[in-house]
Amino acid sequence: EVLAAHVGDDRQDHDGEQDADGEHRAGCPALPGEDAGPAEVVVESAGDALAEGKALPARPDDPRAVLLAGCGTPVGQEVLIVDPLSGAHLSEGEVGEIQVRGPNVGRGYWNRDEQTRRVFGRDGRLRTGDLGTVLDGQLIVTGRLKDLIVVDGRNHYPQDLEATVQDAHPAVRRDRLAAFGVAGGSGERVVVVAEHARTTSLAEIDVPELARAVRAAVSGRHGLRLADVLLVPPGTVPRTSSGKVSRALTRERYLAGVYAAGGAA
Numbered sequence: 001e002v003l004a005a006h007v008g009d010d011r012q013d014h015d016g017e018q019d020a021d022g023e024h025r026a027g028c029p030a031l032p033g034e035d036a037g038p039a040e041v042v043v044e045s046a047g048d049a050l051a052e053g054k055a056l057p058a059r060p061d062d063p064r065a066v067l068l069a070g071c072g073t074p075v076g077q078e079v080l081i082v083d084p085l086s087g088a089h090l091s092e093g094e095v096g097e098i099q100v101r102g103p104n105v106g107r108g109y110w111n112r113d114e115q116t117r118r119v120f121g122r123d124g125r126l127r128t129g130d131l132g133t134v135l136d137g138q139l140i141v142t143g144r145l146k147d148l149i150v151v152d153g154r155n156h157y158p159q160d161l162e163a164t165v166q167d168a169h170p171a172v173r174r175d176r177l178a179a180f181g182v183a184g185g186s187g188e189r190v191v192v193v194a195e196h197a198r199t200t201s202l203a204e205i206d207v208p209e210l211a212r213a214v215r216a217a218v219s220g221r222h223g224l225r226l227a228d229v230l231l232v233p234p235g236t237v238p239r240t241s242s243g244k245v246s247r248a249l250t251r252e253r254y255l256a257g258v259y260a261a262g263g264a265a
Contacts, residue, residue: 052155053094053095053155055133055140057135071132071138072139073139076103077102077103077104077105078102078125079098079134079139081098081099090133092134092135095155097127097128097131097145098130098139099125101123130143131144142157143158143159146248147247151188151190154223158179159179161190161222161224162178162179164218164222165179165217165218168214172195172231176194176195177195177237178192178245178246178247178250180247180248180251182251182254190225190226191226191227191230192226192228192230193232193237193250194214194229195234196231196233196234197234202231232259237250
């Protein structure tokens with residue numbers, strides 16, 4: 001067992017449908033050359049390391065630590081952690097895009113040259129779209145590149161924000177919420193759309209009080225101001241074909257004004 005500093009994963013294909021798993025939120029990409037199965041890993045977000053793009057060992061009793069799943073040690077293939085902007089190779093413990101190359105990786109998409117160039121690059125490395133790092137030889141996935149929320153130069157993983165939100169108030173339905181970023185005049189704004197628990201109705205909930213609790217929890221835990229908190233009826237937050245919450249579709253519906261009549265505060 002190892003201690004690590006982040007979680008979350010969205011998975012279907014390289015366009016990514018998403019997971020919002022529970023306590024152990026990091027998932028592992030299917031890399032056929034890996035050794036034995038995943039092991040729980042504990043790494044540290046102490047000093048906001050993860051927000052700064054680093055995963056560091058942490059004590060299990062550190063309240064800022066996050067439990068991750070170690071994906072094992074790659075065997076018979078090349079796994080690189082790369083800065084998604086510059087393409088530079090990153091050192092152990094630094095978080096970047098996971099790229100793979102080896103006999104188990106295809107050469108591209110049949111008759112789809114543009115997509116091949118975008119996903120595989122000129123050197124044939126598959127750009128997985130997953131963020132992660134390597135610690136003590138183990139591959140650790142921290143999230144999806146396209147879901148990463150960047151505010152004032154700091155990285156925020158939506159699954160971590162969602163975990164904080166659902167713990168902030170009992171009326172928030174667990175694992176039925178989405179945190180995402182939207183463009184704003186001065187940078188990215190962070191929005192949370194959450195279903196309320198089935199045991200109560202929206203009319204019975206003090207929505208402003210709930211929103212205050214959620215905002216305070218997110219500010220205290222992540223140093224982040226939420227631009228919008230919306231509480232919606234059960235079944236309103238869309239899910240993927242695999243049953244996971246779809247942050248992308250939730251964001252799309254939010255921008256379209258679908259949730260305008262919900263409980264906003």
